[in-house]
Amino acid sequence: MLIVLGLGLVVAGMLRQEPLALLLTGLAALILIPTGVSQLLRRPRIEVVDGQLAIKKLSGTMFIPREEVVEVRALGTARWGARQHLMRLEYMDEQGREQLDVFTRMDLGTDPRDVVERLERLGFRSRPARK
Known part of the structure; x- marks a missing residue:
């Protein structure tokens, strides 16, 4: 779920074609995607x-x-x-x-x-x- 959300933010930032939107969505994706991958690798804990x-x-x-x-x-x-x-x-x-x-x-x-x-x-x- 977090991985999909992170990728969605990257796509949304790229579609806006504004540097600030790309920066903010990219930063959010940098947090969401690794967190999602970590949860997938560790589940079930x-x-x-x-x-x-x-x-x-x-x-x-x-x-x-x-x-x-x-x-x-x-x-x-x-x-x-x-x-x-x-x-x-x-x-x-x-x-x-x-x-x-x-x-x-x-x-x-x-x-x-x-x-x-x-x-x-x-x-x-x-x-x-x-x-």
Whole structure:
């Protein structure tokens, strides 16, 4: 979506044949197109591999064992009158620190509520946090 929007802005700027319009649409496209490519390459950002959660981050893929997952749940937020669903994932990292990741529909490629339901069926249920 972002790639198409960025390309559309470039075409619109070229059709106007005004230097300022081309500059502004070109700058917007320089932001939108790489962002769209990044989202395509990273989606889905989370998947189950050999019983572990694999989370794709900019620094690489991180694997989280089932027993290190503290909480998986769906969140609903309202913004500008529209309801948005998110997935909250809380887990312990290799150093024993609690980490929190929040995934949107854009990150997961599908409704976060469906992902939470599927993860719970696979045994990634919320558990009490370690003390």
